[in-house]
Amino acid sequence: MILAEAIEVTRRYGDVIALDNVSLQVAEGELVGLLGPNGAGKTTLASLITGVRRPDQGRVTLCGGDPRDPRTRKALGVTPQETGLPATLRVGEVVDFVAAHYPDPVPRAELLDQFGIADLAKRQTGGLSGGQKRRLAIALAFVGRPRVVVLDEPTTGLDVQSRRGLWDAIKAYHAGGGTVLLSSHYLEEIEALADRVVVLGHGRVLADDTVTAVRGMVGVRRVSFALAGEPPALPGVVAVERHEDRTHLLTPDSDALVRALVASDVDFRDLEVAPTSLEEAFLAITKEPATAAA
Structure with a gap:
């Protein structure tokens, strides 16, 4: 079943086209990285998917209905990029307030424990650090036992330990059948969590496939070795x-590069040939197209 769908949507801000005829489907049980x-x-x-804005053209559905309909939104959990929390309320009070909007919310203690913030229950949100506020904002997305969760840059500003703790909570939700659309600048995060990757660039979908397939789209491999000094000029780099002391060369033909490296008689060691990382694939896919000469 498709839980979130954008069909040929276009959205403009004045003269700027933010989305240009974009289509996306997120099926039940998927964890999609954006x-x-x-x-x-x-x-x-x-x-658009969460109903905050309307498309100028095209259509968006959430759980088969209009994402702006309050009845539909009861199935949705959201953590936007920026979240405003009432500074004078305690963490537990904020959770209770949000939970009151749902018929079967997660109990406060269970939710706070799941996201590693049980010790903050009596703290006023105005006194929390930026990272603590972010962890609370993410926890609030899950309080209503949503069918689908949209997380926009959820772990920005968190330390490594907090980030990995939240990854575990997101994985547990997904393992229980939950559906997630996750937008992130942390490519390691997408690799760790997502079943499928959708790459946007210039307002269009540039790729929509598995992590492995997105890496393979650019047809580039990484040849790494230890070398004292500068590497020689080699073909296909x-x-x-x-x-x-390690040199990393990206090439579309790793076999030819290795042969040329051996033939160069340079004193290298610890040779390794591996697929590109998702980051390298991402940068290649979203690279600005070359401008033709006048």
């Missing part, structure tokens, strides 16, 4: 990276 550089349209797409 990637794209700043200005790609990720937040705009999330706002599209990018060079140096990290301490």
